[in-house]
Every structure is written in structure tokens, then in C-alpha cells.
Amino acid sequence: MDIKTLTIDSVRGGLATKQYSARELATAALRHAETENPATNAYLHFSAERAEQSAARVDEKLARGEDPGPLAGVPIGVKDVILVQGERNTCGSKMLEKYVAPYDATAIQRIEAAGGVIIGKLNCDEFAMGSSNENSAFGPVRNPVDLSRVPGGSSGGSAAAVAQGTAVVSLGSDTGGSIRQPASFCGVVGVTPTYGRVSRYGLVAFASSLDHIGPFARNVSDAARLLQVMAGRDPMDATSAFAPVPDYVAAMDGKVKGMKIGLPKEYFNGLSSETGDLVRRGVSQLESLGCEVQEVSMPNTEYAIAAYYVICTAEASSNLARYDGVRYTSRAANPTSLNDMYRATRGEGFGDECKRRIMLGTYVLSAGYYDAYYKKAQQVRALIARDFANAFQQVDALIAPVSPFPAFKLGEKLADPVQMYLSDIYTITGSLAGVPCMSVPCGKTSEGLPVGMQILTNHFEEASMFRLAGAFEQASVGQ
Amino acid sequence: MRITEERVRYVADLAQLRLTGEEITRMARELDETLGHIEKLNELDTTGVEPMTQVLFAAGETATLREDVEGSTLSNETALANAPNAGAGFFKVPLVIER
Numbered sequence: 001m002d003i004k005t006l007t008i009d010s011v012r013g014g015l016a017t018k019q020y021s022a023r024e025l026a027t028a029a030l031r032h033a034e035t036e037n038p039a040t041n042a043y044l045h046f047s048a049e050r051a052e053q054s055a056a057r058v059d060e061k062l063a064r065g066e067d068p069g070p071l072a073g074v075p076i077g078v079k080d081v082i083l084v085q086g087e088r089n090t091c092g093s094k095m096l097e098k099y100v101a102p103y104d105a106t107a108i109q110r111i112e113a114a115g116g117v118i119i120g121k122l123n124c125d126e127f128a129m130g131s132s133n134e135n136s137a138f139g140p141v142r143n144p145v146d147l148s149r150v151p152g153g154s155s156g157g158s159a160a161a162v163a164q165g166t167a168v169v170s171l172g173s174d175t176g177g178s179i180r181q182p183a184s185f186c187g188v189v190g191v192t193p194t195y196g197r198v199s200r201y202g203l204v205a206f207a208s209s210l211d212h213i214g215p216f217a218r219n220v221s222d223a224a225r226l227l228q229v230m231a232g233r234d235p236m237d238a239t240s241a242f243a244p245v246p247d248y249v250a251a252m253d254g255k256v257k258g259m260k261i262g263l264p265k266e267y268f269n270g271l272s273s274e275t276g277d278l279v280r281r282g283v284s285q286l287e288s289l290g291c292e293v294q295e296v297s298m299p300n301t302e303y304a305i306a307a308y309y310v311i312c313t314a315e316a317s318s319n320l321a322r323y324d325g326v327r328y329t330s331r332a333a334n335p336t337s338l339n340d341m342y343r344a345t346r347g348e349g350f351g352d353e354c355k356r357r358i359m360l361g362t363y364v365l366s367a368g369y370y371d372a373y374y375k376k377a378q379q380v381r382a383l384i385a386r387d388f389a390n391a392f393q394q395v396d397a398l399i400a401p402v403s404p405f406p407a408f409k410l411g412e413k414l415a416d417p418v419q420m421y422l423s424d425i426y427t428i429t430g431s432l433a434g435v436p437c438m439s440v441p442c443g444k445t446s447e448g449l450p451v452g453m454q455i456l457t458n459h460f461e462e463a464s465m466f467r468l469a470g471a472f473e474q475a476s477v478g479q
Numbered sequence: 480m481r482i483t484e485e486r487v488r489y490v491a492d493l494a495q496l497r498l499t500g501e502e503i504t505r506m507a508r509e510l511d512e513t514l515g516h517i518e519k520l521n522e523l524d525t526t527g528v529e530p531m532t533q534v535l536f537a538a539g540e541t542a543t544l545r546e547d548v549e550g551s552t553l554s555n556e557t558a559l560a561n562a563p564n565a566g567a568g569f570f571k572v573p574l575v576i577e578r
Contacts, residue, residue: 102557195534209533238543241536306517317494324495326570331563335573339495347497355496359487359506360513362494376520378530383523385531418512434534459536 001025003032003075004165008222011074011168015062022058022073026051026117029075033119033166040142040151042160044080046120047087051075054117061115069115071229076111077167079158080121081128082213083202084108091204092126092136092154095349098329105202106237107171107213107230114229119167122157126351127320128173128206130154131181131420132413135353140410143186145450149407152182155216159186162216169226170216175207176308177402177427179214180439184402184452187441189223189469190216194459195434196241198227199234207315208239210308210431220440220469224248227462243460251463252470257290259468262395266301267426271401274445279401282442282453285475286399286468296394298387301429303380308428309421310364310377316354317361323349356417381432388433392458397468399455401426402439406449426454436462440469442476482511 001014014020020028030048037043061068078084081091083101085108090096108118125135133141133156141156143149144164151160155172159182162170172179174192183190191214198213205211215226231245263283268276287293325331325345332344350358364373391398404423413420430437436459439452453472457465487507491498498506555568564571 099561102553102560196536235545239533242538242542243536300523303520303523306519309513310517310520321495325563326572327562329561329563338573338575341573342495343497346495347499350496355498355502356506356509358494358496359490360510363482363486363490363510363514364517366490366493373517373520375530376525377517378532379525379528380520380523382528382531383525385534417509418516421513421516459534 001028003029006168007219008071008074008168008225012072015058015068015073022055022062022068022117023052025073026055026075026119030119033161036164036166039147040144040160040164041139042122042141042157042164042166043077043120044090044123044138044157045088047084047118050084050087051117051119054112058115058117069113070225071111072115074116074168075119076116077120077122077158077161077170078108078118079124079155079170079172081124081173081204082107082171083204084118084121087121089121089204090138091128092124092138093349093351093354094137095323095330096328097137103202106199106234108202110229116229122155122161122170124157125154126354127204127316128154128175128178129316129353129357131177131423132408133157133182134410134414135351137351142410143407145187145448146407149409149449150185152185152403152407154178156182158216159183159188159190162186162188162218169222172214172216173203174212174214174431175210175312176431177424179212179216180402180427180437180452180454181424183216183439184450185407187444187450188216188218189220189438189440190214191223191227191438192430192436193227193231193462194241194436196239197436197460197462198230199237199240201234201236205319207312208319209315210312220466220473221249221252223438224252224466241460246463248463248466251467253467254471254474256286256468256471259291259397259464260395261286261291261293262296262391262398263293264298264301264391264398264400265295266298267400271404273405275401275403275405275451278443278445278451279399279453282472283399286472289471289475294395296391296398298391298429300380300383300387304384304429304432305421305425307377307380307384308424308432309360310373311381313357313361314365314374315361317358317365320350320354320358353417384429385433388429388435388458396464397455397457399453402452402454403427406445406451430456435459436465438465438469440472481514482507
């Protein structure tokens with residue numbers, strides 16, 4: 001077997017024809033990942049014992065002639081913000097360097113019940129705050145396509161592992177683009193489902209009204225299969241949705257003729273780079289498959305970043321208040337009082353970007369500023385959601401770029417936080433509206449750097465998003 | 480400057496966050512620049528727009544309520560396992576009330 005090119009389907013085949021057992025695969029996948037990992041620093045730690053146990057359960061089921069589940073034996077990496085019981089969960093932060101998860105996230109329970117084999121936890125920007133994975137307390141991740149470049153962020157490890165071939169699929173989290181942007185930078189598929197489609201129980205909170213768990217994969221159908229297993233109502237997350245979960249893979253029937261595609265003019269105006277050319281070429285491909293393309297307008301797009309950085313920092317400042325030296329492993333030495341303990345622990349434990357966001361969030365929520373910033377941003381969020389609602393009355397799906405540029409060099413944008421924030425422009429709008437969106441590879445620049453094309457559909461319309469992405473992928477492979 | 484170093488110190492106090500002198504200087508500059516961008520929101524007239532606090536989905540009014548049934552919870556031992564300092568089944572913190 002070639003571990004680097006395995007898919008969920010090929011693993012099923014390999015197990016069925018007894019080319020390998022789930023345990024043999026888990027051992028080989030772990031050995032491969034451990035050997036390859038130093039090049040990228042994608043994994044922070046491995047869960048060998050847990051993987052062995054999950055794989056053994058799959059082998060036992062196979063031996064008894066039972067269905068081992070849709071993810072049987074598949075080696076999976078998990079972003080280190082999603083709890084896997086008994087494994088460390090650092091969130092890429094010094095604050096949680098020693099934190100061990102006391103329970104499983106719902107997504108993890110469902111994946112393992114479906115036969116998935118979790119082999120390790122993946123590096124990310126601290127508390128999922130960043131667009132380059134350079135904000136990890138445990139060192140940056142390098143892009144396997146070009147090791148001098150960033151993999152994107154914040155789910156940089158999740159994208160890099162799938163691109164590098166050290167995981168078949170992986171889990172990431174997305175608050176303002178943290179799945180789609182690294183997927184685009186690393187040339188893999190990354191999906192942010194509808195807000196509430198996947199339970200957030202066991203996902204360490206960053207900005208609760210914006211946080212999503214979603215899959216990374218090397219092809220569209222693997223991403224669809226992984227989402228299928230995780231999606232659906234969970235009583236442990238009051239914001240998880242009741243909507244029925246359709247069969248995503250069955251929806252990938254290639255029937256995209258007549259689908260109406262909207263191009264938001266605000267996203268393409270001024271996008272003249274190679275990135276723009278590749279996305280436009282992707283749109284032409286969809287047209288040649290019979291999709292009907294039209295321009296749409298989403299007039300409030302230019303206000304999205306400002307609204308997002310008010311809302312996400314406000315929520316983060318509140319969510320990160322819990323790291324105070326009492327419950328979560330870290331405490332500053334020799335505190336002179338309770339307040340001194342809080343302040344010293346937080347001052348020592350958080351990195352620059354976390355501090356920046358806690359400060360901005362605390363500022364916009366402070367007395368006298370709430371209406372001017374937080375309430376205003378929530379009103380603008382409503383206007384942006386309205387832009388989407390209007391667009392989806394005219395079209396079935398929207399196509400947009402993911403990032404204004406491909407993967408940049410390590411260190412290139414670190415010095416300017418505002419510039420880094422501005423690069424999230426194309427992904428933040430979908431996050432604010434809570435609609436499903438994904439990045440699917442649409443080609444490479446002259447330097448060989450991958451570029452992703454973003455597909456967005458209306459709430460709970462993941463099936464049509466996958467139909468379109470699947471047809472596009474097929475057409476691209478055929479070229 | 481919207482943000483002075485004095486303002487940064489006030490907000491850091493609210494956030495229970497100790498910053499170094501160098502961090503306070505840098506934070507004043509960076510917050511000021513970020514807030515400058517955020518001012519853009521004021522270009523939009525949002526009179527009468529209902530703030531969007533959450534992404535909502537269709538469901539009955541009481542759909543998210545569950546039956547009041549006993550379930551499992553973390554044991555005391557598990558809940559304390561990550562504590563930097565614990566004893567006798569409790570989290571331990573520095574003295575709060577002087578005797």
C-alpha cells in the first residue's frame with residue numbers, strides 16, 4: 001500500500017480484500033507519519049495506543065462478519081482544539097501545554113463509532129487565532145508543497161497532514177476561514193459546513209457564534225463521507241441543528257447542468273492576480289459542464305472584516321476568561337494574591353495574537369463602547385447574512401476566491417497583524433452568514449503553488465455544494 | 480490616537496491580563512490601527528436593523544430542551560485532573576480572605 005495516496009474507499013477495499021488488517025494499517029500509518037512529520041511539524045503528538053484500540057475493534061468486527069462502519073480503518077488526524085479523551089489538547093498554546101482531555105468531542109465519538117482510527121493531534125495557531133500557523137507555541141507548520149512557505153491557518157497542521165500524506169483525512173475548525181484558507185494553500189479539499197451542522201461539543205471555544213468543525217481530504221467524496229459521519233443534531237450542543245442529514249455522496253451524481261452559479265462582483269473586482277485567473281478558469285469549467293453563470297451583488301462585503309474582528313474578539317475575550325490559573329493546568333509561580341495569580345498566569349500563558357484579541361474584545365465590550373462596536377458589528381452581520389439570502393434567491397451556489405494570494409513565505413506577514421486580518425476577506429463573509437462553504441483545488445500558479453476555489457451554498461445545502469465540487473473535480477482530473 | 484497607553488492598561492486590568500511595558504506600547508499602536516479599520520462600520524446606516532447574535536435555524540420553540548433525565552457527568556477526580564493545585568476534592572487557590 002502507498003499510505004500517501006490512500007482514500008476512504010481504497011482503505012475499505014484494502015480491508016475487504018485482506019491486503020492489510022486495520023491494525024497493520026494503523027501501525028504503518030503511524031510509522032509513516034512519525035518519520036515524515038519533522039519536515040512539516042504538522043502533528044504535535046501521536047495517539048498510538050488509542051489508534052491500536054480503534055483498529056483492533058475494526059478487525060474484530062471484520063472477523064465476525066459485521067459492518068465495521070463507513071470510516072473503517074481510516075487513519076485520521078485531529079486539530080489540537082478538538083478533545084480526544086486521554087490525549088493532550090494544547091490548542092497550540094503554552095497555556096494548555098499539559099492539558100489532557102477529560103472527554104471525547106461528539107465528532108470524535110461519531111468518527112470512532114464509524115470505525116475511524118485517530119492517530120494524532122495536529123498543530124494550529126494558538127486557540128485557532130491566525131491565518132498562517134505561525135502563532136503556535138510549538139513552532140510553525142511548513143507547507144508540504146513548499147517547505148519555505150506557510151500552510152495557512154489556523155488549521156495549518158490539518159491541511160498539511162492531508163497534503164503530505166500523513167493522514168488520509170483530518171479534522172479542522174473554522175471561525176473565519178481556518179479550514180478553507182489552509183486547504184487552498186496546501187492544495188486539498190476543506191469544508192466548513194453550515195453553522196450548527198456538526199456539534200461543537202468538545203471543540204475548545206474561540207468565538208462560539210462562528211466556530212465550526214469540518215473535514216479536510218484529498219478528494220471531495222472523502223470530505224463528504226467524513227462530514228456525513230459527524231453531521232446531525234447533538235443534545236450536548238444546543239446550537240446544533242435538527243435538519244435531517246441527506247446522503248452527501250449520493251448527491252455527487254454529476255448532474256450540475258442548469259445549476260445557477262453566482263459570481264459576487266465585489267469579490268472579483270480588483271482580483272487580477274494569478275489567483276483570480278485560476279478561479280475564473282474554474283468558473284469557465286463549470287460553465288462548460290452546463291452551469292448557468294451570472295453576476296450577483298453582495299454590497300456589504302467590504303464591511304465584513306471590521307464586523308468579524310469585533311464579534312470574534314468580543315466572544316474570544318469572554319471564552320478565554322476561563323484560563324485563569326485555577327482549572328486548566330497552568331498557574332504562575334508564587335502568586336501574591338488571587339488577582340495576581342490570574343494576571344500573571346494569563347500574561348505568561350498567552351501568546352501575542354491571543355493577547356491582542358483578548359484586548360480588542362475586552363475593549364469593544366467595555367462600558368460605553370458596547371453599542372458603538374459590538375451591537376453595530378452584529379447589525380452589520382445581519383446585513384451580510386441578508387446579502388447571502390438575497391443572492392440565494394437568484395442562484396443555487398456562489399463561486400469566490402478563497403484567499404487573495406497563494407501560500408506566502410514564513411515570516412513574510414507576521415509583522416503586520418492588520419494586513420494578516422485583511423487577507424481573510426473572502427472567507428469571513430460565509431462564516432458570518434453561517435452558510436456552508438468549501439475550498440476545492442482549482443490549479444497551480446506559475447510557481448507551482450496550489451489555489452483553491454470557494455463554493456458556497458445556502459444553509460443546509462451541503463449536498464448541492466458537494467454535487468458541484470464533485471463534478472468540478474471530475475472535470476479537472478479529466479483535463 | 481484613539482488608544483493611549485493609559486487606556487491599554489485599563490483594558491488589560493479588565494481582562495485580568497498582565498502586560499509588559501513593551502507590550503503596552505505595542506498594543507496601543509496595534510489596537511489603534513485595528514480600531515481605525517473597524518471605524519469603517521460607521522459608514523453604514525444600521526438604523527432599525529436587528530442585531531444578529533447567532534445563526535438561527537428553524538425549530539420548535541422548545542426543541543432544544545431535553546427531557547430531565549439523569550445522565551453521566553465527569554467524576555470529581557476527572558474534573559480535578561487538570562488542576563494546577565487541588566486537594567480534598569477542591570481546586571486550591573491563593574488565600575482570598577485574610578484571617
